[in-house]
Amino acid sequence: MTTIERPTRGFSDLAEKDRVAGALYTDPQIFDEEMKKIFYRTWVWVAHESEIPEAGSFKTTQVGDQPVIVTRDRKGNFNTLLNRCRHRGATVCDQRSGKANGFTCPYHNWSYTLDGRLRGIPYPDGYEGVVDKNDFPLQKLRTESYLGMIWATFDQDIEPLEDFLGDAKIWMERFLKQSNGFPTKVLGTHKFRFKGNWKIQLENTTDGYHFPMVHKSWMASVDAETANMMSFMDDPAAETHALGNGHSVAIMAAAHADLDVDTGDEEIQPRFQHLVDELEEAGESPERIRRYMRSMHGCGFNLNMFPNIAMSSSFFRVLIPISVDVTEVWHMAIGMDGGPENINRERLRIHEHFQGPFGFGSPDDAEGWDRVQIGAGGNPNMPILVNRGQSREYTTEEGWPTSHVTDETGMRESYDMWKRMMSDV
Numbered sequence: 219m220t221t222i223e224r225p226t227r228g229f230s231d232l233a234e235k236d237r238v239a240g241a242l243y244t245d246p247q248i249f250d251e252e253m254k255k256i257f258y259r260t261w262v263w264v265a266h267e268s269e270i271p272e273a274g275s276f277k278t279t280q281v282g283d284q285p286v287i288v289t290r291d292r293k294g295n296f297n298t299l300l301n302r303c304r305h306r307g308a309t310v311c312d313q314r315s316g317k318a319n320g321f322t323c324p325y326h327n328w329s330y331t332l333d334g335r336l337r338g339i340p341y342p343d344g345y346e347g348v349v350d351k352n353d354f355p356l357q358k359l360r361t362e363s364y365l366g367m368i369w370a371t372f373d374q375d376i377e378p379l380e381d382f383l384g385d386a387k388i389w390m391e392r393f394l395k396q397s398n399g400f401p402t403k404v405l406g407t408h409k410f411r412f413k414g415n416w417k418i419q420l421e422n423t424t425d426g427y428h429f430p431m432v433h434k435s436w437m438a439s440v441d442a443e444t445a446n447m448m449s450f451m452d453d454p455a456a457e458t459h460a461l462g463n464g465h466s467v468a469i470m471a472a473a474h475a476d477l478d479v480d481t482g483d484e485e486i487q488p489r490f491q492h493l494v495d496e497l498e499e500a501g502e503s504p505e506r507i508r509r510y511m512r513s514m515h516g517c518g519f520n521l522n523m524f525p526n527i528a529m530s531s532s533f534f535r536v537l538i539p540i541s542v543d544v545t546e547v548w549h550m551a552i553g554m555d556g557g558p559e560n561i562n563r564e565r566l567r568i569h570e571h572f573q574g575p576f577g578f579g580s581p582d583d584a585e586g587w588d589r590v591q592i593g594a595g596g597n598p599n600m601p602i603l604v605n606r607g608q609s610r611e612y613t614t615e616e617g618w619p620t621s622h623v624t625d626e627t628g629m630r631e632s633y634d635m636w637k638r639m640m641s642d643v
Contacts, residue, residue, distance in 0.1 A: 230641035233633045236605035241598035243415035249542035256639045257282025261369040263527035264288045268403035277315040291332040298370035299334045300357035334358045386465040389521045393529040395477040396513040403555035411546045412584040414591035416539040423528040424468035424628030432582050456623035464524025464635025466628030474518030486511045549573045604629040
């Protein structure tokens with residue numbers, strides 16, 4: 219029987235420019251180091267502002283493997299709090315989302331404000347001279363927001379969020395143009411787990427190469443206009459840009475990469491004629507109707523922001539690492555807050571058709587991710603190749619390494635950031 223030994227090189231040495239070791243998917247020690255060196259030390263996406271719309275609103279999520287609560291306090295500020303009582307360590311909130319005046323530990327009823335201050339201790343006489351409430355707030359992460367997207371980090375001395383996002387900000391702005399001047403809101407969230415490492419899904423978001431093979435059943439299920447829009451394999455305008463700091467963008471439908479740019483050549487899909495009729499009856503102008511119709515599928519690209527959030531077509535995709543071989547994925551459909559509800563409903567149906575629990579896309583993707591995890595365990599020292607398009611990669615005038623959307627430029631960018639952070643001791 220052949221014994222496969224743990225690699226003896228340093229963690230960062232397991233990621234090269236054109237390949238990474240299979241152990242990056244399978245080694246629990248590497249996963250533990252990723253939590254410490256990446257998820258505890260960089261900006262991690264935690265919420266969209268529409269999920270916590272008013273004072274007292276909250277949601278629970280994770281930063282790496284750490285449970286947190288994201289709140290909006292009485293002053294309207296966003297807070298990210300470690301979901302761990304300062305007394306004996308129990309979680310102080312077990313709801314996914316809601317509205318509250320504060321949080322109370324169910325074990326001994328220590329209570330905390332929305333910004334994490336310790337508000338009350340039952341039977342306080344036993345703590346006289348022992349506990350000063352000012353010294354025991356919930357641990358607070360540094361929290362910043364950009365364009366309604368909220369990030370948090372355990373590293374209080376990290377660079378400002380906008381510096382970390384860098385050139386990804388350009389594409390965030392383009393992505394949110396699909397809200398057509400209205401605030402963006404989360405319409406609903408579909409959560410599921412797959413039996414694989416978080417980086418397998420991180421790679422997938424800018425992997426155009428798999429699309430015609432894995433998603434051929436979806437391509438067969440849609441109208442010809444939609445299928446043609448997503449037939450990008452031979453389109454020279456379909457590119458992937460590496461944006462720095464692990465971020466990348468994969469442009470599948472170049473005509474929709476910036477919804478403010480409309481040549482007028484694109485016809486409205488016949489499948490949406492009933493919506494056009496309804497909007498005309500409601501008194502919408504032809505210009506507004508055309509804009510709504512062009513944004514029905516969202517934007518024409520997937521923006522991957524290291525390490526855990528993608529703004530993809532018409533939804534957010536969030537990665538929650540559970541263990542070395544289990545990952546939770548959140549697909550969050552988005553729409554217009556105050557925009558026409560018939561458009562929001564139709565966008566949600568389109569999202570469900572591909573990314574919903576009974577859609578075509580997610581089950582097919584998850585099957586592939588599961589198989590990658592199983593196969594990588596066969597020999598963790600055998601490399602995973604990320605070299606497609608390396609010989610035809612070029613640099614744009616913006617300084618972005620670029621190649622075709624079917625190439626692995628985005629993956630190389632993610633692993634370059636992974637290597638930098640895993641090397642930083």
